[in-house]
Amino acid sequence: MITSPVIVLGGGGHANVCLDLMSRQKLSCLGYVALTHSPELDVHYTYLGADEIVFNYSPEKILLVNGIGKISGSTLRKEVFEKFKTNGYSFATLIHDSCVTAEDVSIEEGAQLMAGVVINAGSTISANTIINTRAVIEHNCRLGPHTHISPGAIVCGGCNIGSNVHVGAGAVLIQQIEVGNDSVIGAGSVVLKHVYEKSIVFGVPAREVIT
Numbered sequence: 001m002i003t004s005p006v007i008v009l010g011g012g013g014h015a016n017v018c019l020d021l022m023s024r025q026k027l028s029c030l031g032y033v034a035l036t037h038s039p040e041l042d043v044h045y046t047y048l049g050a051d052e053i054v055f056n057y058s059p060e061k062i063l064l065v066n067g068i069g070k071i072s073g074s075t076l077r078k079e080v081f082e083k084f085k086t087n088g089y090s091f092a093t094l095i096h097d098s099c100v101t102a103e104d105v106s107i108e109e110g111a112q113l114m115a116g117v118v119i120n121a122g123s124t125i126s127a128n129t130i131i132n133t134r135a136v137i138e139h140n141c142r143l144g145p146h147t148h149i150s151p152g153a154i155v156c157g158g159c160n161i162g163s164n165v166h167v168g169a170g171a172v173l174i175q176q177i178e179v180g181n182d183s184v185i186g187a188g189s190v191v192l193k194h195v196y197e198k199s200i201v202f203g204v205p206a207r208e209v210i211t
């Protein structure tokens with residue numbers, strides 16, 4: 001149960017989705033911080049200023065929500081999380097009311113489970129991950145920190161996905177697949193083999209892109 005007031009980091013599309021989820025759950029939101037204000041967000045939410053404004057608030061008195069999305073190859077979401085953690089701040093974990101999660105699922109700080117997500121028994125969702133709209137994480141999966149599972153992706157049972165991975169929209173990973181850190185799986189891919197760290201794979205079946 002989140003009772004502290006919350007500040008959202010970021011002013012783009014992902015921040016908007018987080019703010020909407022928070023509003024539906026009647027969380028107390030102070031506003032959002034970003035380099036510049038967003039006319040779209042300003043309709044409903046308060047722009048507080050640039051990121052550094054957060055340091056005007058005591059880490060004991062507020063929680064943060066990481067509203068920075070993650071697309072292929074980007075590390076900003078991870079960097080922002082680590083910067084504020086280093087300075088003593090804590091991140092709220094967001095779980096949309098429509099999610100279905102097994103009782104023994106482990107969900108770490110700052111993870112975000114969006115509308116319609118299903119997570120089955122024995123899975124671990126690490127810190128600062130995004131499990132986006134209608135994604136499915138089957139039983140006994142492990143997802144590393146800062147990883148983004150895009151809308152509609154299906155991760156079958158026993159998969160082990162590293163940190164800062166981007167699984168594209170609608171991708172399917174069959175059971176027991178290992179995915180190395182900092183990898184990208186293209187939208188719509190079907191992954192049948194392990195994915196090495198820092199690689200980009202896509203297609204049906206997914207194959208590595210040689211750059």
Ligand SMILES: CC(=O)SCCNC(=O)CCNC(=O)[C@H](O)C(C)(C)COP(=O)(O)OP(=O)(O)OC[C@H]1O[C@@H](n2cnc3c(N)ncnc32)[C@H](O)[C@@H]1OP(=O)(O)O
Binds near residue numbers: 151
């Ligand atoms: C809420 C949200 O919106 S979350 C956002 C979700 N976003 C996603 O899931 C996007 C995931 N990203 C992708 O799928 C990307 O296309 C990537 C990362 C796989 C590749 O990106 P890039 O390296 O920029 O590839 P680029 O666009 O230059 O395409 C190179 C070639 O690969 C093909 N290709 C790219 N992505 C895919 C894919 N997912 N499946 C099949 N083919 C693909 C292109 O058609 C192109 O082929 P061509 O050379 O014959 O024309």
